[in-house]
Amino acid sequence: MTYTTQFRRSVLLALPVAALLLSGCTAAGDGTDSAANKSEQQTDQTVEAWHVKYAGCMQDEGLDYPEPDPNANGMVAAIDIEALGGMDAFSAADKTCRGKIGDPPQPTGEDGKPLSDEQMRKDSLEVTECLREQGIDVEDPGTTGGITIDESMSTEALEACGLSGMATSVAE
Numbered sequence: 001m002t003y004t005t006q007f008r009r010s011v012l013l014a015l016p017v018a019a020l021l022l023s024g025c026t027a028a029g030d031g032t033d034s035a036a037n038k039s040e041q042q043t044d045q046t047v048e049a050w051h052v053k054y055a056g057c058m059q060d061e062g063l064d065y066p067e068p069d070p071n072a073n074g075m076v077a078a079i080d081i082e083a084l085g086g087m088d089a090f091s092a093a094d095k096t097c098r099g100k101i102g103d104p105p106q107p108t109g110e111d112g113k114p115l116s117d118e119q120m121r122k123d124s125l126e127v128t129e130c131l132r133e134q135g136i137d138v139e140d141p142g143t144t145g146g147i148t149i150d151e152s153m154s155t156e157a158l159e160a161c162g163l164s165g166m167a168t169s170v171a172e
Contacts, residue, residue: 050104054097061093130161 051068058065063084081090106114115123124141131138131147134157141147149158 047105047107050101053101054104057097057100058093061096063089063093065093127161127163131157134160 048068055065055067065084066079081087084090107120109115109119121141124147128138128141128147131153134154136153136157138147138153149163
């Protein structure tokens with residue numbers, strides 16, 4: 001199983017793969033959702049809670065979207081878009097679900113403030129460097145800090161880089 005994730009120093013969080021795949025790729029909204037409505041949809045919502053709502057909505061839209069793994073520290077398994085009916089079906093369901101539940105909440109730092117893309121990338125680069133020191137060939141993170149973790153990565157290496165929750169999830 002492959003996981004795509006975003007990191008911060010003390011807490012490991014992930015945005016759903018859908019968010020990573022579609023950021024910058026979704027069609028513009030029809031203007032019916034106001035900024036206040038989107039903010040209200042995200043109030044007091046954790047990344048994990050958003051994952052659960054999103055998976056349920058995608059399933060309601062007819063896709064065989066996987067349930068989030070409760071033991072994966074907020075990670076979401078990489079998905080095969082083609083197995084879900086192709087990009088058109090996925091994009092339509094994603095647009096509907098984001099209209100209903102909003103975008104995923106921004107990961108926050110220790111101070112409770114949202115992390116910037118720059119900070120997530122910086123933190124991810126530190127994790128990437130650690131993984132390389134452990135002998136794992138891993139690509140640099142994307143502009144928002146996404147790193148792909150897969151089952152070929154040793155549990156010991158993941159734990160050495162502070163990814164003990166991921167080590168358990170990948171090993172399963």
